[in-house]
Amino acid sequence: MNTTSTVPVLEARHITKTFRGFAALDDVSFALMPGEVHGLMGENGAGKSTLIKTLTGFHAPDAGELRLAGEAVTFADPRASQNAGIAAVYQEINLIPERSVAENIMLGREPRIGGLIIDRRRLNAEAADLLSRYGIHVQATAPLKSLGLGMQQMIAITRAIALGARVVILDEPTSALSGSEVDLLFALINRLRDDGVAILFVSHRLSECYALCDRLTVLRDGRHVCTETTADLPRTALVTAMLGREREAEAAGGARSEARDGPTVLATEDLSWRDRVRDVSLDIHAGEVVGLVGLLGSGRTETFKAIFGAERADAGRIMLEGTPLTRHTPAISIGHGLAFLPEDRRADGIFARLPIRENLTATTLGSLGRFGLVSRGAQRQLVDEFVEELSIKCSGPQQAISELSGGNQQKVLLARCLATRPKALLLDDPTRGIDVGAKDEVHAVIRRLAGEGMAVLVTSSEIDELLAICDRLVAINEGEIAGELDVAGRSADDVLHLLAGAAEHAPARDRA
Amino acid sequence: MAESVVSKPARAAAPQRTSREKRSVVDWLRSNSVYIAFALLVAFNLAVTPGFDNVYALRQLLFEAAPLILIALGQSLAIGTRGIDLSVGSMMALSSSVIAVAIGLGQPGAIVTAIAVTTLVGLFNGSMVTFLRVDPLISGLALLVAGRGLAKVLLGGSRVDLPSGGILGWLGMQSYFFVPVVAIIAIVIAVVVAALVRGTTFGRYTLFAGASRSAAFLAGTPVRRTLLGVYAISGLLAGLAGVFASARTGAADPNYIGVLFELDAIAAAVIGGNPLSGGRVSILGAVFGALLLQVLDATFIMNNIDYTYAQILKAGFIVAALYLQRAGH
Numbered sequence: 001m002n003t004t005s006t007v008p009v010l011e012a013r014h015i016t017k018t019f020r021g022f023a024a025l026d027d028v029s030f031a032l033m034p035g036e037v038h039g040l041m042g043e044n045g046a047g048k049s050t051l052i053k054t055l056t057g058f059h060a061p062d063a064g065e066l067r068l069a070g071e072a073v074t075f076a077d078p079r080a081s082q083n084a085g086i087a088a089v090y091q092e093i094n095l096i097p098e099r100s101v102a103e104n105i106m107l108g109r110e111p112r113i114g115g116l117i118i119d120r121r122r123l124n125a126e127a128a129d130l131l132s133r134y135g136i137h138v139q140a141t142a143p144l145k146s147l148g149l150g151m152q153q154m155i156a157i158t159r160a161i162a163l164g165a166r167v168v169i170l171d172e173p174t175s176a177l178s179g180s181e182v183d184l185l186f187a188l189i190n191r192l193r194d195d196g197v198a199i200l201f202v203s204h205r206l207s208e209c210y211a212l213c214d215r216l217t218v219l220r221d222g223r224h225v226c227t228e229t230t231a232d233l234p235r236t237a238l239v240t241a242m243l244g245r246e247r248e249a250e251a252a253g254g255a256r257s258e259a260r261d262g263p264t265v266l267a268t269e270d271l272s273w274r275d276r277v278r279d280v281s282l283d284i285h286a287g288e289v290v291g292l293v294g295l296l297g298s299g300r301t302e303t304f305k306a307i308f309g310a311e312r313a314d315a316g317r318i319m320l321e322g323t324p325l326t327r328h329t330p331a332i333s334i335g336h337g338l339a340f341l342p343e344d345r346r347a348d349g350i351f352a353r354l355p356i357r358e359n360l361t362a363t364t365l366g367s368l369g370r371f372g373l374v375s376r377g378a379q380r381q382l383v384d385e386f387v388e389e390l391s392i393k394c395s396g397p398q399q400a401i402s403e404l405s406g407g408n409q410q411k412v413l414l415a416r417c418l419a420t421r422p423k424a425l426l427l428d429d430p431t432r433g434i435d436v437g438a439k440d441e442v443h444a445v446i447r448r449l450a451g452e453g454m455a456v457l458v459t460s461s462e463i464d465e466l467l468a469i470c471d472r473l474v475a476i477n478e479g480e481i482a483g484e485l486d487v488a489g490r491s492a493d494d495v496l497h498l499l500a501g502a503a504e505h506a507p508a509r510d511r512a
Numbered sequence: 513m514a515e516s517v518v519s520k521p522a523r524a525a526a527p528q529r530t531s532r533e534k535r536s537v538v539d540w541l542r543s544n545s546v547y548i549a550f551a552l553l554v555a556f557n558l559a560v561t562p563g564f565d566n567v568y569a570l571r572q573l574l575f576e577a578a579p580l581i582l583i584a585l586g587q588s589l590a591i592g593t594r595g596i597d598l599s600v601g602s603m604m605a606l607s608s609s610v611i612a613v614a615i616g617l618g619q620p621g622a623i624v625t626a627i628a629v630t631t632l633v634g635l636f637n638g639s640m641v642t643f644l645r646v647d648p649l650i651s652g653l654a655l656l657v658a659g660r661g662l663a664k665v666l667l668g669g670s671r672v673d674l675p676s677g678g679i680l681g682w683l684g685m686q687s688y689f690f691v692p693v694v695a696i697i698a699i700v701i702a703v704v705v706a707a708l709v710r711g712t713t714f715g716r717y718t719l720f721a722g723a724s725r726s727a728a729f730l731a732g733t734p735v736r737r738t739l740l741g742v743y744a745i746s747g748l749l750a751g752l753a754g755v756f757a758s759a760r761t762g763a764a765d766p767n768y769i770g771v772l773f774e775l776d777a778i779a780a781a782v783i784g785g786n787p788l789s790g791g792r793v794s795i796l797g798a799v800f801g802a803l804l805l806q807v808l809d810a811t812f813i814m815n816n817i818d819y820t821y822a823q824i825l826k827a828g829f830i831v832a833a834l835y836l837q838r839a840g841h
Contacts, residue, residue: 310729330729330731348726348727349730350724351724351728354720354791365733372714373713
């Protein structure tokens with residue numbers, strides 16, 4: 001690979017893209033060289049998807065320009081971008097599962113006899129030729145649906161190349177693949193690189209990016225942070241660039257480690273769920289706030305769901321105050337004194353069109369009245385209590401929850417949890433997408449609950465936040481516990497080291 | 513609209529307020545469209561249709577409306593969970609056939625048996641939706657076909673006359689002050705269902721399941737039990753609707769009873785303000801939706817509009833009503 005002597009095959013210059021006043025991309029520049037594998041890195045909301053959608057013609061940039069092999073271009077629509085040789089392969093593959101591999105590869109430009117009848121023999125031969133050139137060992141005549149997801153993806157890539165793609169964008173191609181499928185995919189990517197194709201690779205698995213990419217570009221909050229060759233960007237620097245830490249960590253409250261002297265409230269032992277949660281063992285004591293720290297896709301949300309019973313764990317034990325939870329559903333967990341605040345407030349939390357009153361009392365409804373009747377008075381009392389206690393800003397209990405700000409919606413959901421008087425609280429990114437003021441209030445509530453003896457397990461994408469509210473941090477990476485750290489006296493740097501170390505010692509995905 | 517307010521802060525407040533007022537009037541019209549449409553249609557008929565103001569016509573209309581009101585209630589609950597119950601028409605027919613088969617138990621026994629059977633089928637429908645995760649559209653379609661098939665098989669495909677006296681005779685003929693017994697029963701049941709929706713945990717859980725299935729599950733509400741209950745209630749009400757229809761016809765007629773009623777029930781529920789996207793149930797709206805469709809039918813019949821054209825006009829009316837509602841979302 002030689003990136004210095006050639007013109008970028010695709011270049012974005014000072015791209016800005018704004019949605020409803022929110023800058024998803026802010027003056028982002030970025031160049032993709034022929035024959036390189038370029039990793040695009042960043043947490044959720046960093047702007048990766050928007051950049052990809054701009055490159056593929058889904059979005060027109062508000063400012064800035066795209067250059068294709070040195071010449072300015074504009075893509076009116078995705079088709080224009082495709083015709084210019086830019087192909088994006090997503091996890092959901094746009095091929096026809098019922099047809100054969102060859103038909104899929106040659107779709108739309110089948111060799112014909114006399115311009116009418118499809119020449120099946122030539123079709124299969126041409127497809128087989130392409131497959132063997134890229135080292136893909138499948139029968140051209142096999143139906144696509146008989147192949148695994150990884151192989152289907154490779155067929156999609158082959159089709160893109162056959163159509164003349166010079167740039168291939170792979171968005172999270174490995175997240176649903178097994179280890180051996182990943183190896184095959186990487187072999188194909190390396191072959192394409194040797195042929196001079198430029199590959200833009202997006203993955204949350206750092207070890208993969210280091211194994212595959214020549215250069216890495218990091219985006220954060222819609223801005224370009226850096227572009228470095230992989231060798232010049234060690235993991236610690238990469239993680240720091242991805243997470244950022246402009247805000248100085250609030251003084252981490254000092255001597256909080258006595259919290260661990262309380263009795264264990266929630267414990268997991270070798271908890272496993274598919275390959276996303278692997279042998280996770282945790283102990284959370286009364287009055288303790290434990291932060292589960294990990295990058296996106298590290299298995300932190302899945303760990304929460306497995307503990308709460310929203311997903312059924314494959315193995316391991318969960319103990320709540322000494323009572324084992326097995327084959328439990330959320331309802332059963334709640335009955336035992338567990339409460340869970342989901343990460344995706346809109347999809348998994350609120351009932352958008354219903355009033356605050358119903359949203360807040362959803363979980364405790366049965367205990368508020370008798371004989372299956374709803375007691376309006378008891379509902380009202382509970383709502384008033386929590387509106388006051390959490391200072392929820394609303395026009396009244398009748399107001400639809402969707403009309404509240406994100407922070408107040410989150411407080412209503414927190415109140416729904418607290419109304420069950422839980423012993424242990426699971427908070428999956430409780431301050432995601434809420435404003436700074438509401439964040440501080442949520443932090444204060446969490447600390448107060450711990451002070452009252454509740455056991456809290458929390459995650460966040462912001463390290464500073466975890467430092468501010470937690471007593472202890474547990475790092476998780478690719479589903480495994482990778483280290484732990486008492487918060488007292490620590491800085492964000494220590495956490496970044498822990499995380500980077502976790503990524504370093506990632507379970508080796510055997511790559512021959 | 514919110515966007516234009518944000519992007520043009522400099523503009524005077526007055527025109528915005530007017531447009532907001534205009535909008536709230538439109539919103540009011542839209543959310544009360546079923547009552548307005550009903551009132552307009554009745555007014556039209558009183559002015560134009562000869563014989564519409566006759567109490568006998570009213571009585572006939574209410575006889576016809578009672579079964580539709582019942583299945584529209586069940587439909588509203590199913591739609592409230594973001595589901596649908598396509599089996600109700602066939603369940604009416606099944607109920608009718610079971611009465612004829614079980615008439616040896618005496619009329620009360622036969623009626624109870626018929627309703628029990630359709631309730632069980634409703635429970636089965638709910639089980640397919642909850643445990644097998646079949647799309648309610650598919651499970652309902654299967655029962656629509658199978659239910660009518662079973663109804664025909666039970667009676668060997670023919671019509672069977674039912675006894676003219678007793679409870680069936682009372683349900684089929686009796687009215688007080690020109691209000692049929694069946695209409696009174698239907699209204700009482702509508703009040704009960706409305707109370708169920710407004711005042712019980714079951715009603716809330718129904719709304720939660722429709723508003724966001726995953727949020728309802730994570731909040732620990734009994735989603736499965738609720739869905740089973742909803743489809744069982746829909747089956748029960750369809751069974752009772754079948755009893756009403758049989759009593760009125762004086763016969764068990766699996767080829768005729770309840771045919772295409774599921775479509776009227778869905779139309780009544782949706783026109784009445786039960787959006788297919790779930791999470792909202794309006795029982796009063798469903799009742800008026802059913803009455804509206806019934807008055808519409810009466811309008812066509814009493815003005816001697818050919819049945820074929822009447823169907824087309826009705827379809828146009830339903831589409832227009834639904835469009836007006838959708839435009840709000």
